[in-house]
Amino acid sequence: MTINEMKADILIIGGGSAGCMAAIRAKEINPSLKVVVFEKGDFKRGGTIAMGMDALNIVSIPGGDSPEAYVETVGSTVDGILDQKPSLVMAQRSYELMRKLESWGARFRKDANGNYEMLKIHPKGKFCAGMDEPDLKVILAKKAESLGVEVVNRTIATSLLKSEHVVTGATGLNLRTGEFVVCSAKSTIITNGGCSRFMMPHSGHPFGTYDYPGNTGDGWAMAYRAGAKLTGFEFTSNAPLIKDIACPLLYITLTRGAHIINGLGQRIDNEGDIGVHAMLREFNEGRGPVLIKMDHLPEEKIKEIEEILFTTERPIQKRFFEQRGIDFRKQPIELFPTEYFLCGGHGSAGLVVDEHAATSVEGLYAAGDAASVPRQHLTGAFVFGEVAAEKAAARAVSLDWPCATQAQIAAERNRVFSPLSEEPSPLDLAEFEQKVRQTAGDYAVPPKNEWKLKNAIKWMTHFKEELKALKAADFHELAKILEIESIIYCIELSAIASNARKESRWGSYHYRSDYPEKNDAEWKKHIILQAGNIPGETLVSFQDIERSVL
Numbered sequence: 001m002t003i004n005e006m007k008a009d010i011l012i013i014g015g016g017s018a019g020c021m022a023a024i025r026a027k028e029i030n031p032s033l034k035v036v037v038f039e040k041g042d043f044k045r046g047g048t049i050a051m052g053m054d055a056l057n058i059v060s061i062p063g064g065d066s067p068e069a070y071v072e073t074v075g076s077t078v079d080g081i082l083d084q085k086p087s088l089v090m091a092q093r094s095y096e097l098m099r100k101l102e103s104w105g106a107r108f109r110k111d112a113n114g115n116y117e118m119l120k121i122h123p124k125g126k127f128c129a130g131m132d133e134p135d136l137k138v139i140l141a142k143k144a145e146s147l148g149v150e151v152v153n154r155t156i157a158t159s160l161l162k163s164e165h166v167v168t169g170a171t172g173l174n175l176r177t178g179e180f181v182v183c184s185a186k187s188t189i190i191t192n193g194g195c196s197r198f199m200m201p202h203s204g205h206p207f208g209t210y211d212y213p214g215n216t217g218d219g220w221a222m223a224y225r226a227g228a229k230l231t232g233f234e235f236t237s238n239a240p241l242i243k244d245i246a247c248p249l250l251y252i253t254l255t256r257g258a259h260i261i262n263g264l265g266q267r268i269d270n271e272g273d274i275g276v277h278a279m280l281r282e283f284n285e286g287r288g289p290v291l292i293k294m295d296h297l298p299e300e301k302i303k304e305i306e307e308i309l310f311t312t313e314r315p316i317q318k319r320f321f322e323q324r325g326i327d328f329r330k331q332p333i334e335l336f337p338t339e340y341f342l343c344g345g346h347g348s349a350g351l352v353v354d355e356h357a358a359t360s361v362e363g364l365y366a367a368g369d370a371a372s373v374p375r376q377h378l379t380g381a382f383v384f385g386e387v388a389a390e391k392a393a394a395r396a397v398s399l400d401w402p403c404a405t406q407a408q409i410a411a412e413r414n415r416v417f418s419p420l421s422e423e424p425s426p427l428d429l430a431e432f433e434q435k436v437r438q439t440a441g442d443y444a445v446p447p448k449n450e451w452k453l454k455n456a457i458k459w460m461t462h463f464k465e466e467l468k469a470l471k472a473a474d475f476h477e478l479a480k481i482l483e484i485e486s487i488i489y490c491i492e493l494s495a496i497a498s499n500a501r502k503e504s505r506w507g508s509y510h511y512r513s514d515y516p517e518k519n520d521a522e523w524k525k526h527i528i529l530q531a532g533n534i535p536g537e538t539l540v541s542f543q544d545i546e547r548s549v550l
């Protein structure tokens, strides 16, 4: 076990979409900046866009639908719980961002006249730009590395460092070598995604989640312990996706003319309207399954869909359908609701940030799925990765190097390594994680009510105690214990926020059987969570919605 002490102008925690973009932007602004990335997996393929992406979901093309129109349409998809400025900034910068990606080699779909293929996935307007880029992550990673970004792979960030009230870097554990990394940084950016391992998926496979399973809410747990504000944790989202494999296909098929039918054979789509809530209702009310039907589509459309699903989206789908004997020309595709998860990109959960990607704690920025910019998707990860880097770089040039104290380092090292033992663990780590996530499924997801949510909180408090007894045989298991701890934090915080919001909102995502109606008069506001002064105490407060754009 060695200690590697580093210094950085900017430390980025998580080398996914937002992290790569932040690293590149920081170097573009000032090549002499020392930019370090902690990445839990491998920088080249880690994160949600591991394989690629089939679209940039939010682009406001000049002459097309305006950024203000985007703010209006996204506001309606999140029932008005949206601070408008960040969404406006994202839409305003989206076209420039798309052109930049193109200049790096990413391919966007165009029609015969050379116009971008814009798809309708929002209630109003066409903001989704089709993209054909299986190697997007590789393009970004290579770009960052060519600019001299220092990547510390296989390193899970464990805690933020703080000096008084200011964040001054973070610590990490290399889960292969056991090296303990201490990075003192002038500015720190959290870009480590949401929490996908929140509850168990229906398949029973712990890592068979819809979102990237390496994202376990570590950044939220770290930032919460450092005093940062979190919001949107009651927005537990899921989606009807391909049964048993949970791969996405809705936007790809429905925007190209597929129909949705229920188990009774009734068509339930509204002429191309991607009504996720309508689909989930069919399951919840016993008219499932929901199926995607494409046998009426012309051959060239089927080929186009196959091309996207089997290359950019996830090549394994080809084998999956072949082995089940499903040909889109003849058979429909069965969907099933995924597990619930927490995510700032698809949902709303995340660190409270403003339009400058600044969190509520000095020296700490957040971007991508870790930040609460509701439904920002990949565009938000890229735009706010850039914004965070710009602000973090400007801050870094005016500061002296911070330095972690030996006491700080020793305390965190002790915390991280204490489970390492030759004794067997009294509880199997995989079984323990399964129990924690199964409990989330029992009590912390819709349909919710006060009894269930309080029970979720009680169990998470209990699991935090049990966690202290776990033993790790190697560094990989040590990292697992850290992940489970973050998952417990996320479930507990979600249950606290869900219990505080005494109404139902966002379709089935926050359905409370004891408060079944939406109540705008009392609840059109943010629920903010923050660590209290007493250990284990979470403060709940409310914040008005910022509506400066519309």
Ligand SMILES: Cc1cc2nc3c(=O)[nH]c(=O)nc-3n(C[C@H](O)[C@H](O)[C@H](O)COP(=O)(O)OP(=O)(O)OC[C@H]3O[C@@H](n4cnc5c(N)ncnc54)[C@H](O)[C@@H]3O)c2cc1C
Residues within 6 Å of the ligand: 013, 014, 015, 016, 017, 018, 019, 038, 039, 040, 041, 042, 046, 047, 048, 049, 053, 054, 055, 056, 057, 058, 155, 156, 157, 158, 191, 192, 193, 194, 210, 211, 212, 214, 215, 216, 218, 219, 248, 345, 346, 367, 368, 369, 370, 376, 377, 378, 379, 381
């Ligand atoms: C299946 C799927 C399909 C999607 N399709 C589209 C689409 O077509 N268009 C679109 O616009 N959006 C799409 N999205 C959304 C979009 O991909 C995400 O919003 C975006 O990629 C999130 O980027 P991020 O950087 O926040 O997270 P990620 O890219 O997931 O990066 C997080 C990184 O942090 C690392 N990490 C986690 N914990 C730690 C830790 N403790 N220490 C160090 N590193 C850590 C992870 O290994 C990972 O590399 C899709 C999402 C999913 C799940």
